[in-house]
Amino acid sequence: MSLNALSLDKEEVCLKGKRLYVYRPARLEDVFQGDPFLEAHRFPFWVMIWPASLALAEYLASLPPPLDILEIGAGLGIPSLFASAFGHRVLATDKEELPLKLLKRSAEEQGLELSVKTLDWINPNLEKKFDVIAGAEVVIKSSLFEPLFNLFKSYLKPEGHVILAHETERKRTLVPFLVKAEEHFKVETKLVRLKNEEKIIEIVLNRLTLK
Template structure:
């Protein structure tokens, strides 16, 4: 795997993220269609917004990042004093997360997680996810992940591009059966581009 490092500044900290050097190469190798593109291989704008938000949380909380990809929000949480477990289904992003944690001198737990066959990871005060809601067939497995891993009174923070509204809005309406859902819109500027990111907080009802 041909790798490079990207330095990302989160508040007053600089984090080194180990990632693939050539995304075009991975696109050609992974398959013939968009469904096979390795979305884990890119630092998405939503993960930058979520990482910045995580830096404002009071430490030290038990934090779980699901479908972490390159793991920026989870790495940021560890850098700001939280006890972090980062998960993904694919083995390659998990290996890159381990390398990033080592480069940054961070102690994190890294584990493979299948949403359809979740294993025992314990319970967490905070669950993080960036760009994880993308298909209706995943609504119930994702909610089951929340039920299994979130401590009573815990919080879930999700970040998605506003362009995902078509699938994100139905998911949040489904989640409102069990959770209190709060919304905020963040704007991230990169050069001449402005990205609109929806940040959601979910809290179990009754707490």
């Protein structure tokens, strides 16, 4: 789908004293026709700005640059944008092309350098290893556990780390993932609280390093 065929909203995000914006579809019906409850597997969850992505963006922006960073399941790519703005070399990936087109436009208009690429976690085709592999709300079902572990082990530099961000309500899937992850990685956990309007949202940050 061409971006020219979409009505777009521009949404600003401010983190660590820096203000950036992302483009996203103004009308859901432009990118999804169907019942989101009956066809959840088709729903474009990338159209939303997830609180976990804000926590991940702040984490990446806090790392001393320059690092080679891979974002998986990037969607609108807020973590990638902020990582680039704070001096990192970024490859943003997603299984869908459309959010990557939006992300590329957001980056180019703001003078940010980053690369984008479609990525299938089951059959990844990346050309190098990374200091950091980052993802927000990516652990969504058990069938993806092993593909994620394999991706991490294949494309993480020996001294690098994986950083994952999820809302605590994902614990039904996240906890089994982390238990399984301990077979391959050292796992560290940190709880971050974000204020969203009048609500406090708890985000779990998990840092994985190779054993």
